[in-house]
Amino acid sequence: MQHRSPVEAVEIELIRSLFDAFVPSAIMTVLFLIGGVLIVEATGDPVLLLLLIGGSFASAVRPWTAWSLAPVARRQSLTFEQAKTLERRFAWPYYAFAAILGLFGVRVMLLPIPEGHMIVVCLLMGYAAGVAAGMGLRPRIANISMIVSLLPASITAMMVGNILYQATGLLAASFLAGGVYSLRGRHERAGKDIMLRLAFANLARQDALTALPNRVALREWFDEQIVTGGARGLIAVHYVDLDGFKPINDSYGHPVGDALLTAVGKRITHAIRASDMAARLGGDEFAVVQYGIETETEAQYLAERLAEAIAQPFQIEGHALRISTSLGYVVKEAGADGLDDLLGLADKALYASKRGAGAVTRYAAPPPDERRAVA
Structure with a gap:
C-alpha cells in the first residue's frame, strides 16, 4: 500500500481537477474553427490559414488528451509522480494552442478588418475565461495559457490602433492581470479545502488505534x-x-x-x-x-x-x-x-x-x- 504526504495528496487532487471537464475545450475548438474560417475567407491571408490549421489541430488534441487520460487520473492508486506526468501531458497541447491563438490574434489585429477584430477579441476573452474556470486550480498552466494567448494581441492593439483600440488592449491586459491574481487566491483556498476533506476521508478509512486501513x-x-x-x-x-x-x-x-x-x-x-x-x-x-x-x-x-x-x-x-x-x-x-x-x-x-x-x-x-x- 502506498503512502502519500498530505501535500502530495492535495497536489494529486488538484491535478485530477484538470480532467473533470473537457467539453469546454471541445466547444472552443469548434468556435475557433468557425471564427477562423470566417476571418480567413474575409481576408484571404495565407498566414492566418496556416495558423488556423495548426490551431484547430492543437485545440482538438486538448479534449482528446483530457478524455483519454481521465481514467488514469481517477485511479485511487495514482502516485504523485504519475500525477505530475499526467499534468505535463495535459499541459503541452494547451500551451501549443495558446501560442497559436496568440499569434492568430496578433495577425488579425494587424490587418485592416474591424469585423475580424471583434471576432478575435471574443475568441481571446472567451478562451481566457474558459481557462480560468476549467484550469484555475492549476494556476501555472492557466496563467501561462492566458498570458501567451491574450497579452500579445492586447499589446498589438495598444500599439497599432486608435484610442479605442488602445483602450481595448488596456482593458484586456487589466482583466488578464486581475485573473492571474485571483487564481492564486482560488488555488490556495482550494488546497486548504481539499486537505480538510482528505483528512476527514482518511479518518473514515483508517483504524484509529493502529493507523492501519480499516x-x-x-x-x-x-x-x-x-x-x-x-x-x-x-x-x-x-x-x-x-x-x-x-x-x-x-x-x-x-x-x-x-x-x-x-x-x-x-x-x-x-x-x-x-x-x-x-x-x-x-x-x-x-x-x-x-x-x-x-x-x-x-x-x-x-x-x-x-x-x-x-x-x-x-x-x-x-x-x-x-x-x-x-x-x-x-x-x-x-x-x-x-x-x-x-x-x-x-x-x-x-x-x-x-x-x-x-x-x-x-x-x-x-x-x-x-x-x-x-x-
Missing part, C-alpha cells in the same frame, strides 16, 4: 486493484488472529493492550510489500491481501514471515510481552472470488489453525464427497 479502505482498495484494476496471477488473503492477547490486555490494562496492537500493526506493515494491503478488521484480527504473486509458495512464505514477526517479543512500557498468532490463508486466481468470499475461506483456515492444525494453515477445499454430503 474494512472500508480494504474493500475500496480490493475493488480498485483486483475487481476493476484487472489484476492477473494469483491472489492470497491472510487472516491473522492474535493468540494470548486477551490475558495480556486483562493483566496489564487496556493502554498496554492498545500499544501492543499498534506494535503488531507495524510489524505486519514491515513484513509485506508496498503493493500489498494490510488492514485491521477489528479487535485482535488483521487481514493481509497479497496480489500479483506467481506461485502459491510466495503466499506460504509471507504467512510464515507474518507469524514469525509477531512471535518475536514486544517491549511495551517496560514489559517484555510475547504472543503468538493463528493465521489462515487462501490462494486463488485474481478476480475469481470477491473479498468477502476470500476472507471467509481464510477465516475457515484460521479456525483450523486454532483447532491445532498449526500456526499457519492454508485453506483447502473439502473433497468432492464431503461437498456433496453438505449439499
Whole structure:
C-alpha cells in the first residue's frame, strides 16, 4: 500500500481537477474553427490559414488528451509522480494552442478588418475565461495559457490602433492581470479545502488505534486493484488472529493492550510489500491481501514471515510481552472470488489453525464427497 504526504495528496487532487471537464475545450475548438474560417475567407491571408490549421489541430488534441487520460487520473492508486506526468501531458497541447491563438490574434489585429477584430477579441476573452474556470486550480498552466494567448494581441492593439483600440488592449491586459491574481487566491483556498476533506476521508478509512486501513479502505482498495484494476496471477488473503492477547490486555490494562496492537500493526506493515494491503478488521484480527504473486509458495512464505514477526517479543512500557498468532490463508486466481468470499475461506483456515492444525494453515477445499454430503 502506498503512502502519500498530505501535500502530495492535495497536489494529486488538484491535478485530477484538470480532467473533470473537457467539453469546454471541445466547444472552443469548434468556435475557433468557425471564427477562423470566417476571418480567413474575409481576408484571404495565407498566414492566418496556416495558423488556423495548426490551431484547430492543437485545440482538438486538448479534449482528446483530457478524455483519454481521465481514467488514469481517477485511479485511487495514482502516485504523485504519475500525477505530475499526467499534468505535463495535459499541459503541452494547451500551451501549443495558446501560442497559436496568440499569434492568430496578433495577425488579425494587424490587418485592416474591424469585423475580424471583434471576432478575435471574443475568441481571446472567451478562451481566457474558459481557462480560468476549467484550469484555475492549476494556476501555472492557466496563467501561462492566458498570458501567451491574450497579452500579445492586447499589446498589438495598444500599439497599432486608435484610442479605442488602445483602450481595448488596456482593458484586456487589466482583466488578464486581475485573473492571474485571483487564481492564486482560488488555488490556495482550494488546497486548504481539499486537505480538510482528505483528512476527514482518511479518518473514515483508517483504524484509529493502529493507523492501519480499516474494512472500508480494504474493500475500496480490493475493488480498485483486483475487481476493476484487472489484476492477473494469483491472489492470497491472510487472516491473522492474535493468540494470548486477551490475558495480556486483562493483566496489564487496556493502554498496554492498545500499544501492543499498534506494535503488531507495524510489524505486519514491515513484513509485506508496498503493493500489498494490510488492514485491521477489528479487535485482535488483521487481514493481509497479497496480489500479483506467481506461485502459491510466495503466499506460504509471507504467512510464515507474518507469524514469525509477531512471535518475536514486544517491549511495551517496560514489559517484555510475547504472543503468538493463528493465521489462515487462501490462494486463488485474481478476480475469481470477491473479498468477502476470500476472507471467509481464510477465516475457515484460521479456525483450523486454532483447532491445532498449526500456526499457519492454508485453506483447502473439502473433497468432492464431503461437498456433496453438505449439499
